[in-house]
Amino acid sequence: xxxxxxxxxxxxxxxxxxxxxxxxxxxxxxxxxxxxxxxxxxxxxxxxxxxxxxxxxxxxxxxxxxxxxxxxxxxxxxxxxxxxxxxxxxxxxxxxxxxxxxxxxxxxxxxxxxxxxxxxxxxxxxxxxxxxxxxxxxxxxxxxxxxxxxxxxxxxxxxxxxxxxxxxxxxxxxxxxxxxxxxxxxxxxxxxxxxxxxxxxxxxxxxxxxxxxxxxxxxxxxxxxxxxxxxxxxxxxxxxxxxxxxxxxxxxxxxxxxxxxxxxxxxxxxxxxxxxxxxxxxxxxxxxxxxxxxxxxxxxxxxxxxxxxxxxxxxxxxxxxxxxxxxxxxxxxxxxxxxxxxxxxxxxxxx
Ligand code: NCD
Ligand code: ZN
Numbered sequence: 001x002x003x004x005x006x007x008x009x010x011x012x013x014x015x016x017x018x019x020x021x022x023x024x025x026x027x028x029x030x031x032x033x034x035x036x037x038x039x040x041x042x043x044x045x046x047x048x049x050x051x052x053x054x055x056x057x058x059x060x061x062x063x064x065x066x067x068x069x070x071x072x073x074x075x076x077x078x079x080x081x082x083x084x085x086x087x088x089x090x091x092x093x094x095x096x097x098x099x100x101x102x103x104x105x106x107x108x109x110x111x112x113x114x115x116x117x118x119x120x121x122x123x124x125x126x127x128x129x130x131x132x133x134x135x136x137x138x139x140x141x142x143x144x145x146x147x148x149x150x151x152x153x154x155x156x157x158x159x160x161x162x163x164x165x166x167x168x169x170x171x172x173x174x175x176x177x178x179x180x181x182x183x184x185x186x187x188x189x190x191x192x193x194x195x196x197x198x199x200x201x202x203x204x205x206x207x208x209x210x211x212x213x214x215x216x217x218x219x220x221x222x223x224x225x226x227x228x229x230x231x232x233x234x235x236x237x238x239x240x241x242x243x244x245x246x247x248x249x250x251x252x253x254x255x256x257x258x259x260x261x262x263x264x265x266x267x268x269x270x271x272x273x274x275x276x277x278x279x280x281x282x283x284x285x286x287x288x289x290x291x292x293x294x295x296x297x298x299x300x301x302x303x304x305x306x307x308x309x310x311x312x313x314x315x316x317x318x319x320x321x322x323x324x325x326x327x328x329x330x331x332x333x334x335x336x337x338x339x340x341x342x343x344x345x346x347x348x349x350x351x
Contacts, residue, residue, distance in 0.1 A: 013251030022332030032071035196252025243291035
């Protein structure tokens with residue numbers, strides 16, 4: 001049976017890049033229209049490494065929020081080799097820092113201050129494990145010897161398994177998973193682990209980076225993100241995880257705005273901008289999988305349950321009604337090209 005409207009508890013975005021300053025002022029409204037809350041990534045330049053910086057960033061977000069929108073940013077701090085255990089305690093006491101983000105040094109945009117070796121963070125992980133503070137991991141190794149398409153799988157073997165052996169009660173979110181190996185690991189292992197899945201990894205495989213929609217050759221920088229899109233078998237594994245009964249998988253857009261010129265360049269930045277059409281994109285993936293009845297758990301229940309936060313009481317309605325995504329949106333003084341720019345989306349989020 002084909003359904004034409006779907007009303008669900010208001011969703012949250014459990015992985016989002018909002019940036020700062022004028023760029024944040026431009027993109028925040030899109031997320032606040034779509035989501036009640038979002039886990040805000042700390043990879044600013046310089047990164048948000050302290051509770052004090054997170055408090056100031058949170059205030060800037062609240063100030064930039066259009067009055068008519070109700071939205072709560074859930075703050076995170078950026079783990080470095082030098083993060084002190086006391087900083088974690090302060091973060092926990094603040095009640096507005098909800099997680100600590102682990103970027104392996106050099107893995108992605110603004111990760112130069114990231115962790116060079118997780119062993120350096122043992123004392124921090126002990127405190128996090130005791131107080132129940134989630135560790136959000138960008139799960140890719142960075143060694144030049146490891147193929148870009150294998151970096152997530154190798155991360156599971158080399159980093160995640162030993163880390164979880166040493167800290168079995170540490171709550172971990174394996175962020176923006178992209179492979180069948182990550183799906184099986186999260187689905188099957190014991191202990192407190194969850195994973196976010198982006199809309200782009202549910203909808204596209206790596207051909208999209210190198211081919212146009214009608215199969216003509218052509219490099220498409222707006223489909224380039226990290227972890228990079230993988231082959232079709234992995235995309236299918238992600239769809240089956242997101243639409244499954246498992247409460248360990250939840251929505252995280254990883255919407256990552258970069259100015260058009262920084263993407264359409266000889267060395268283009270990694271990141272897909274999906275904030276303006278996130279729910280509509282996810283709905284397309286769930287619809288194609290004939291699993292619209294599984295969308296509410298993935299988008300609105302599994303995330304807050306994992307983070308021990310209340311589920312949202314308001315609702316949103318999505319309707320089967322086609323619309324055309326603009327070619328660009330403003331981003332401070334520049335513009336950002338959304339994923340599927342100028343394309344037709346099949347679902348509309350009702351105002
Ligand atoms: C993100 C960004 O631009 O901040 N880019 C991306 O490709 N996802 C960083 C990240 O989450 O890896
Ligand atoms: Zn991200």
